[in-house]
Amino acid sequence: KAGVTQTPRYLIKTRGQQVTLSCSPISGHRSVSWYQQTPGQGLQFLFEYFSETQRNKGNFPGRFSGRQFSNSRSEMNVSTLELGDSALYLCASSLAWWGRSYEQYFGPGTRLTVT
Amino acid sequence: GQQVMQIPQYQHVQEGEDFTTYCNSSTTLSNIQWYKQRPGGHPVFLIQLVKSGEVKKQKRLTFQFGEAKKNSSLHITATQTTDVGTYFCVFYTGANSKLTFGKGITLSVRP
Numbered sequence A: 001k002a003g004v005t006q007t008p009r010y011l012i013k014t015r016g017q018q019v020t021l022s023c024s025p026i027s028g029h030r031s032v033s034w035y036q037q038t039p040g041q042g043l044q045f046l047f048e049y050f051s052e053t054q055r056n057k058g059n060f061p062g063r064f065s066g067r068q069f070s071n072s073r074s075e076m077n078v079s080t081l082e083l084g085d086s087a088l089y090l091c092a093s094s095l096a097w098w099g100r101s102y103e104q105y106f107g108p109g110t111r112l113t114v115t
Numbered sequence B: 001g002q003q004v005m006q007i008p009q010y011q012h013v014q015e016g017e018d019f020t021t022y023c024n025s026s027t028t029l030s031n032i033q034w035y036k037q038r039p040g041g042h043p044v045f046l047i048q049l050v051k052s053g054e055v056k057k058q059k060r061l062t063f064q065f066g067e068a069k070k071n072s073s074l075h076i077t078a079t080q081t082t083d084v085g086t087y088f089c090v091f092y093t094g095a096n097s098k099l100t101f102g103k104g105i106t107l108s109v110r111p
Helices: none
Strands: A005-007 A010-013 A019-024 A031-038 A042-050 A053-057 A064-068 A074-078 A087-094 A110-114 B004-007 B010-014 B019-025 B031-037 B044-049 B055-058 B061-065 B071-076 B085-092 B105-110
Touching: A005 A087, A010 A019, A019 A087, A019 A110, A031 A074, A042 A064, A042 A074, A053 A064, A074 A087, B004 B085, B010 B019, B019 B085, B019 B105, B031 B071, B044 B055, B044 B061, B071 B085
Parallel strands: A010 A110, B010 B105
Antiparallel strands: A005 A019, A019 A074, A031 A042, A031 A087, A042 A053, A064 A074, A087 A110, B004 B019, B019 B071, B031 B044, B031 B085, B055 B061, B061 B071, B085 B105
């Protein structure tokens, strides 16, 4: 079974631009979660989707948004990029929407650099 | 809000030494998961603990859930260089709750 894939793997953007990252979950997984990882803040939860509905949201500004499609693929968008948005963005898929009893499978991440 | 403390944040050990890290919560947890992230890699699921006092072993790794379900520990016996990485504890508190990762403990092993 193929793992979680994320595209692109690396991205360089300038301040003020917007960016869209994509995540394809493991086949059969309907839950997709997004995380931001930085050296200073560690792994922080962005949001979680299940069956095209956002089920949970972390403490990030409205510039961060996401969506999930009917095939469970998910995208996240960051508008008006700031230098502090430079991070590794990880996507994880799981069997259950709230993920409480199921492990999450992480993708390799998208390394975003904002200049 | 709910706080999860992972202590220590960094640990350096000599290969062959034992290593223990702890994850402490301010409130009772319904379950806890542990993940490992190798340098340059992504988090990989290790184990899930659900029951009070539960102990699970994976080769040289021993995971324990506290009796009060407020803390968990990871013990590695006779560390090897392959154990290098960051270990995260992760938990949910119930339906519709946010998934929270501890800050992680970064382990380095001197050969």
